[in-house]
C-alpha cells in the first residue's frame with residue numbers, strides 16, 4: 001500500500017486553503033461596482049435670468065431609482081434634492097438631450113422649450129447659445145454628458161462678456177460629487193460596501 005506521509009497531506013491541505021484564501025482576497029480587493037454614476041454641472045439662462053428649477057417635479061426621488069431603473073429613461077440622468085446645477089448620470093451614453101427631456105424640456109440647436117415657453121433662435125434677434133467647457137458649440141443635445149462637464153445654455157441678446165459671466169456663475173462641484181458617497185445616489189450606485197465586496201469575493 002502507498003504510504004503518504006501525514007506531513008505532506010498537511011502541507012497540501014494548507015496550500016490548497018491558502019490558495020482559496022488568496023483567490024477570495026484578490027476578488028475582494030479588485031471588486032469594483034460597474035454601476036455608472038458620475039456628475040456634471042450646468043445652468044440655463046433665459047433673457048438674463050437663471051432658471052431656478054424650483055418645482056419638485058424636476059427632481060428624482062431616490063426611491064424612484066429601483067429595480068426597474070434600466071427601463072425608466074428618467075433614471076439615467078437627472079437632478080436630486082433640489083440642487084439645480086448638478087446632473088447625476090447613472091448610465092452610459094446619456095446625452096444632454098436625454099437629460100433635458102427628463103426635465104420636460106425640448107432641446108434643439110435653435111430651439112429650447114421649457115415649462116415657461118418656446119425660445120427660438122432668431123426670434124426678436126435673440127439667440128440660443130451653448131458654452132460647453134469654456135467653448136461655444138453650435139449643438140449640444142446629442143452630446144454625451146461627460147463627467148465634470150460644465151454647460152451653459154443661454155437664450156437672449158447676450159454679449160460675449162455676459163455669456164462669460166453667466167458661465168462663471170455655475171458652481172463646479174461635479175468632481176466633489178464624484179468623490180464623495182452621494183446620499184442621493186440611486187440604490188446600487190454607490191461605492192461597494194464591505195458586504196458587497198465580501199459577497200462578490202465568495203462568488204455569491
Ligand SMILES: [Zn+2]
Pocket residue numbers: 037038039088089177182184185
Ligand atoms: Zn449622484
Ligand SMILES: [Zn+2]
Pocket residue numbers: 060065078080088090184185186
Ligand atoms: Zn439618481
